[in-house]
Amino acid sequence: MSLLEVRGLTRHYGGVRAVHRLSFDLAAGEVCALIGPNGAGKSTCFALLSGLERPDAGRVRFAGTDITGLPPQRILRLGLARTFQIPAVFSSLDALDNVRAALLARAGLDFALLPRRLRPLADEARALLARVGLEELADRPAATLAYGDRKRLELAMALAHRPRLLLLDEPTAGLALGERFALVDELLAIVRAHRLAVLFTEHDMDVVFRIADRVMVMDHGELIAIGTPAEIRAHPRVRAVYLRGGALDDAETSP
Amino acid sequence: MGFFLVQFLTGLASASALFLVAAGLTLVFGVTRIVNFAHGSLAMLGAYLAWALVGVLPAGPLGWWGGILVAALAVALFGLLVEVVVLRRVYGAPEIFQLATTFGLALLIEDLVRVLFGPADRLGPRPPGLAGTVILLGEPMPTYDLFLVFVGPAVLGLLWALARRTRFGVLVRAASEDREMAAALGVDERRLFSAVFALGAFLAGLGGALQLPRETLHLEMDLEVIVEVFLVTVLGGMGSIPGAFLAAVLIRELEAFGILLFPRITLVLAFLVMAVVLVVRPQGLLGETETGSGPDPRLLRPLRPAGSRARLATALLVGLLVLLPWLVPPYGLVLATDVMVFALYAASLHLLLGPAGLVSFGHAAYFGLGAYGAALAVDRLGLGTFPALALAVAAATLGALLFGAVARRLAGVYFAMLSLAFAAILWATAVQWDELTGGDDGILGVWPDPRLSPLVVWYELVLVLTVLALVLLRTLIFAPFGLALRAVRDHPVRAATLGLRPGALRVAVLAVAGALAGLAGGLHAFAKGSVFPDVLHVARSVEGLVAVLLGGLHGAGAGPVIGAAVFVLLEDWASRLPWWRTVVGGTILLVTVAMPEGITGGLARLAGRWRRRVREAEG
Amino acid sequence: MSSRRILCAALFALAGAAPAMAADHEIRIGEINSYSRIPAFTEPYRRGWRLALEEIEAAGGIRGRKLVVIDRDDAGKPANAVRIAEELVRGEGVVLLMGGFFSNVGLALSDFARRYRVLYLATEPLSDALVWSKGHRYTFRLRPSTWMQAHMLAAAAAGLPARRWATVAPNYAYGKDAVAAFREILQGLRPEVTFVAEQWPPLFKIDAGVVVRALAAADPEAIYNVTFGSDLAEFVREGRLRGLFEGRTVVSLLTGEPEYLEPLGAEAPEGWIVTGYPWDAVDTPEHRRFREAYERRWGEHPYMGSLVGYTAMKAVAALLEKAPDLDTETLVDTLEGLEFDSPVGRIRFRALDHQSTMGTWVGRLAVRDGRPVMVDWRYADGADHLPPDEVVRRLRPAE
Known part of the structure; x- marks a missing residue:
C-alpha cells in the first residue's frame, strides 16, 4: 500500500489552473523529486498537500487516512511535515527554542503555563540539532544563523514531528554549490536512517538526479511525466516543454 | 422635504472639512506608514493661524481667503520642519514608536498654540460674501455651508488629478503600493516623504482653517479632531483617499439624521458603525488588505531568564518596597501605589506588544472594564474589595475574549x-450610558474595605498583587505558552504548519493581558475611590504605550515597570509646571528618537559600551 | 546593574516627595482647579483669589499667620484631582481644600473629603448633588447651583406667554440636571407648558447646524439653552444664520457671564434671558471696590471667575479668622452658618445643606457699540431661589 495517494487534485485561481487533476502515489521510504518550470504548480501542490490551501476537487490519502482539506496541524500530526523555500524559522528564538517550539507543538503543550514543562524537551531538541549538525549553534538566535544553517534548522523542526513523509520546497535554493551537496548528503543519511519518504522540489538537476528514486514533472498545473531519473532524461515531452534542451545534457555530463 | 434636504447638505458640509483633514492623514499613512497622532494638532494650528491672520489682514474677501490659504501654507511649512527634524528619524520604527513620537509632538504643539494664541476660545468671522443664507425648499441654508459642500468633492478631484496626471502623483502611488518597486524606480524616498508630509499637513491646516466660521477654536480641538479623523480614516480604509471621503460623509450624515432618532447616543453610534464595518471588512470600506508588517526588528533577540545578579537586585528592590512605608512620607506611598498600578497596566500591555507582537492601541478598554467592574460591584452590588477585584478581572477578561473572538485573524x-475602535465604543458608552456608569460624573465612593483602607495596608496589598501578577507574567513568557506566542509572532504561517494554534494563542494572550489590565483598573478604582470615563479614554491607551516604549519593548517585564515608574513620576513632577506638556512631550520625543530601544535597552547599550572600553583598556 | 540604578532613582524620587511640613507661622490651604483645561474661566478665577490673598497678606495675614495657597492643576481629570488632594493633604499639610470647576472633579474631591475628613470648599462646580443627594458634613459650595440658577430662569420663563418649549443641553450630568430642574420648576409654575423637543449634543462636540435644524423642525415657541463655551458660540452662530431665534424667546443658563458672552462679540443674540455677570454695571459700593482693585492689579476687567475666586478666598479668610483652631471638625462647625462680606454683599453658608447664599444676576442680552452686554438685570439672591428646608432635608442623605 502506498503512503501517499493523490487523486485528481485540482486548484484554480480565477482562470489559472494552478494545479489540475494531479494524481500520483508515493511509497514509504521513497525519495521523489517534483520538477517543472516556474509557475508549473509545484508550490501550490505543496500548499494543498500540507493543508495551507484547500483543493477545489480531488482527494489526498496519507497513510490510509483521507486528509483532503484538513488544517495543516492535523496533517502534520499524522506525520506529513514540510519545509519552505525561504527557510521559515522563528527569528527571535535561538536554535534550541526553535526546535523546542516544534516539539511542544507536537506534544500539544502550547498552552502549558509552567516554564519547567519545557525542560524535558531540551534533550530531544539537542538531539535533533545534532542530527542536522547544529549542536554547536544551539544558543544562537535564528536571525543570526547563516542561510544554510537556517535550512538545517528548519529541517530539524520538521523532523521534530517524527514525520513519515517530508515535503521539502527547494531544499538547496540559495546555497553555494559546495554547501548544496553537503546538505543533500546529510539529508539523505537522515532519510535513510529513518526510512522517511521525501517529496521535494528542486531546480538543480544535479541534486535531483543524485538523490531521487523517482522524478515527477509538472507543467501548467498538470503532471506530464513520472519515472526514474533515467526515464525522465529520455522522456521526449519533458525535453520539449520543460528542459528546452541543455539542462538534462548538462546533468548527464556532470560528475 | 426641505428639512431633510438641508439636513443632508449640512451633513455634507461638515463632512467636507472632516474629509480634508482625514485625506491628509491617510495620504501620509499611505506613503510613509506613519500613523500621525499629531495630525489633529496640525489642523488646530491651521485654524488658529487662520483666525489670527484673518484678524490682521485687511477686511474683505481677499483678506479672508488670503488668511485661510496662508494659514494652510504655514502649516505645510511647519509640517515640513517637523518631518525633517523628527519624523525622518522614526520611519524605520514600528507603528507604536511612531504613534508615541507623534503623541509627544501633539503635546508640544498644544503648548505652542497656547503660547501663540492664548487660552481663550476663538470664533472666527465668516467670509465676506458667504455670510448669509439662501432658502432651499423653504428652509434656510447658510451659503458658506453650501460652499463647503462643494469643497470636499473638489479636493477629492484635485487629489485624484494629482495622483493620475502628475509625476509626483505617480511616485506617490508607486511608493504607497510597493516601496521596493519605488526604490527601484529611483524615487528619492526622503524628498518624496517630505513632500507628502507637507501636503498632508497642508490639507490638515486647510481643513482646520475652513472650519473657522463654523467651529469655536479651543485647545482641546487637537484630540477631538484626531479621534474623529482616525475613525474616518480607518472606516474608509487606511491609505484610501476616496474611502476617507466616503467615510466622512457616512459619519456626518449618520450624525445629522441620528440626532433626530437617538439624540443621546450619537457618540456610540459612530463608533459602533465603525466596528461593524471593520468586523465585516477589516480593511475598511475602500482599503486594501495588508498583511502584518512582521515583528519589530528590535524584538529579534532571544529572551534570556534573568541572571543571578539581576535576581538578587530584584529581590532587594522588592524587599525595599515592602519596607517603604517606614522609609517615606505618606504621599510617597500614594505615589508608589500609583506607580505599581500603572506598572501592572503597562506590563499587561507589554505582553501584547512584545512577546505576542499584537499592537494594541486600545488597551485602556481592559483597564476601564476593570475599573468600572470594581466600581459597579461596590456601588451596585455592595460587594467587598476582593470580590469586586475578582469581578474587575472577570469583566476585563470577558471583554478581551470578546475582542479576541472578533480580531483574532487581524494583523x-x-x-x-x-482595538482603538473597541476602546472608543466602551468610552462612548461610559460617557453616554449614565444610568449605569454615572456618565461624566463617574462612580464615587469606591473605597477599599475598612480593614484594607489604611494607607500602609492598601499599599502592601497592591504591592503583593502587583508582584504576584508580574511574576505570573514573567513565568508565562518563559513557559511553553510564551515560547509558542513568540513563535507565532515571528512567523504565524510557520507556527501554524508546526501545529501551534495562532488564533487560539492570540485569544488566550488577550485574555491574560486583559485580566491583568483589569486587575490594574480595579486597583486604580479603589486607590482613587472613584471611576470616570477617562479610564477608557484614548489618552490612557497612549499613556500605556508610552510607558512601555520608555521602558523598552524587548524583555520580559522589567522594561514596562521602569517605563511606568518614569512616566508616573515624570508626570507627577511635571504637573506642577505650567509647561508640563512640553516636558512630557519632549521627554517622549527624546526617548523615541534618541533611545529607540527604551531606557532598559539604552542602559544595556551604555553598559555594554562601558564594558568594552574597560576590556580594551585592560587589553 | 540596571536594577540598582532603578532602585536609586526610585529612592531619589520618593525623597523628593518628602513633605515640606507647615511651619507654625503659616497656614496652608490647597487649591485645585482645571487651570490648563478651561483657562478661559480658571485664569480669571486664579487672579481673583490671588487679589484676595494679597489683600489678606497686606492686612497682616490670619491672626498674624501667613496664609499660603498651594495651587495645582488637575488638567480637568477627576483622578488627577484626587491624587493632588492626597498630596496636598498628606504631603503639604494643608488645612483645607478648595477649588474645582467641572462637576465631576468637584464630586470626586467631595468624596475624597468625606473619606479623609478634610474640609472641601467647592468654589465653581454647579452640580446639585454636591450639597444635596451626595452632600455630607465636609463639603461646602459657594456658587449658586444648577438648580438655583435654573430656578431663577424658570421664574422669568413663567412670565412668558410661550407654552411649547424645546431644550438643548450638553449630554452630561450638568446638562441633564439643568434641564430636569428647569422642566420641573417651570411645569410646577405653569402646568400647561409642554416640552416638544430636546437635543443632547456631546459636550464641546456640537454639530450646531444639524442641532439647530432639528430644534426648528419641532417648531417650539421658546427654547431653554444649557450649552456653554465653544458649543454655545457655534449654536448661536448657526441659530442666527438659520433663523432659529426669530420669533422665539431663548432662556439660557450662564450665557451672560463674560467668559462665555465676550467670545460671541457682536453676534451675541439680543433678547435672550440669561444668568450672568454685568461686571461693568453693578454699582454697589462693595462691588465697585472689588472691580477697581481688580482692574488696578491685573489691567483687565473682572470675569465671573474672578468674582468667584475672590469671594472664595475671602470666605476662607473669614473662616480661618473665626475658627478657634485648625482642626477639620472645628473648621466645619465654624463654616456652618458663617456669614461674611463679599463684592455681592453679605453671604451665608447655610448650616442646612452647606450651600452659600451667593446669588447671580438675571437679565437680557443686548449689543451696545458692538459689545455684548446684559441689560434689565437684577441681582437674584441665592437665598430666594432654594427649595423649602424640608425638601432639602429629604434630598440630603442622613449622616
Missing part, C-alpha cells in the same frame, strides 16, 4: 485600529 495596523 498589524488593522488589529491596532480595531
